[in-house]
Amino acid sequence: MEAFTRHTGTAVALRRSNVDTDQIIPASYLKRVTRTGFEDGLFAAWRNDPEFVLNRPESRGASVLVTGPDFGTGSSREHAVWALQDYGFRVVLSPRFGDIFRGNSGKSGLLAAQVDAKVVAAIWDLLEHEPRTPVTVDLRERSVVAGAGPDRVADSFDVDDYTRWRLLEGLDDIGITLSHAEDIKVYEETRPSWKPATLPARTGL
Amino acid sequence: MGLTLAEKVWDEHVVRSADDAPDLLYVDLHLVHEVTSPQAFDGLRLSGRTVRRPDLTIATEDHNIPTVDVDLPIADPVSRTQVETLRRNCEEFGVRLHPLGDAEQGIVHVVGPQLGLTQPGTTVVCGDSHTSTHGAFGALAFGIGTSEVEHVLATQTLMQARPKTMAVTVSGTLPDDVTAKDLVLALIAQVGTGGGQGYVVEYRGEAIRALSMEARMTICNMSIEWGAKAGLIAPDETTFEFLRGRPHAPTGSDWDAAVAHWRTLVTDDDATFDREVVVDAAALAPFVTWGTNPGQGVPLSASVPSPDDFDDDDRRTAAERALTYMDLTPGTPMRAIDVDTVFLGSCTNGRIEDLRAAAAVVSGHRVADDTRMLVVPGSTRVRLQAEAEGLDVLFKDAGAEWRGAGCSMCLGMNPDTLSPGERAASTSNRNFEGRQGKGGRTHLVSPQVAAATAVLGHLASPADLEEV
């Protein structure tokens, strides 16, 4: 995974709350067996609307999504994270994330940064007046800065320590866990014999 | 100080804990399906890794598959590729698979419990958010993303931060016409779709104890719909009776040892929860949704709310959007809403007890002329059992479609979808925009309400049928 330390890019104001993962990428786009190419499904139901924020010229090339609370609730589909990344997003700012989405983001290298609702509202206002305002997110400092001058928004964001560390180092979870293979083996040796097993297979009612 | 049930199960599965990292938890049962696994198997292949414990892993086909003509090749080439990819991966990595056409095929969350693989005190994961269903057995069960699927395949463990605990205490007794689905929809309307965020929830109290395993699964299934990481119910005699004799339940002295352990899986009297919610069962009534998230619900006897009924700005805007999408006018009685399609099925309400309850309602009636009713058993086993009981005949005689097992119209990923503007009463768990097909409109209901709605052509409860 590519390390993430600091990112500056233009932002998109998605003025909605409760954007579940079915909205981020509808189920009909989940059929691919590859890991890339999911950008076509991003917010697919809304993209037909020429007025939808991603379709506006000023949104082109944006890499920071600024959205309302409860972003990424619902289905566990990691495709939601991939669709955002494949489209070009590196950071999502929201006052609250769905748990599984937040976990998936950390694993794939998308920064899901939890900010105060006031920060979201302030950046939305800023973007309304100046759509191409750059937003800088610094993972080391846990800080977000948007714009300059009197309207400048600067605040901190929350991300759990472990995810932050992994993102900063660009580490792969499986590699870390396999370094504890001995602990897993020891644990397995003490599992009771009556614990369920799928093999040998038994069937019936 | 004592421990909660969730804490006990958690502690029994910690492989490694350290100050600067989340706990490494052991996974007892990993369920796999075609949608969230291809990239995970690919990841294993790329890094030359194997599946550590094929004997704790099981796969089935559910999301993508058709529910008619199941003996023919899957028509949609992309769905077919995904299903074939699962078959190839299972073969290559030695994972047990129940494919389309097999008696044990079905929705993962119906298959695990039915085979007796879901047991009290286990950890169960799947690349699917409704894994919370398995919590009904007192298992710690939750959905994971594809990267985590790969992690579990490779290591049989997961890194997880310890969640907070919450108790939902349902006191009193449910009225006769109120089901587990009504209870959970009313709960979500009360606490909001984000109310469980960060918590593992234990459902307890008199009304929960009185529920069957099927009903408990319905409740735990929808834990994720209010944001909870997992939902669980302490195992008791109802749980043990359900498991006894199932194909993968322990036998002989193993059974005795298992039950002895399962009996310890209760929250200690002096344990404390981080938060507690109380629901009065006696005050509940059949409940339906009017909006586009599971928290936007009202009693069936109520009317479509107005955005002005909500104080909170977010909820008001969400209600406005939802009413537009659902094409509903505030003040319309819920019972006056006509429905094009009724979907009975899904991992929420596609088990045998659900089919029996709905069959009893439609029996002797006909599905309304302008309404279609799809009955989709949660698994092939459920379908076979229902057929042995003659339920298929009851449904067909009433004019309903009797189908093969799968996720079907719960999500718009297979041929069973709503058309734009089509309105459905659905026993599934998500009424999100477009969830059941682009532009489709969903009202979440119980199996009993679904059946009465099919007969009358508008949202209705079984009591409305008696008056006809």
Ligand code: SF4
């Ligand atoms: S029935 Fe619906 S909710 Fe359940 S696993 Fe299938 S798609 Fe998901």
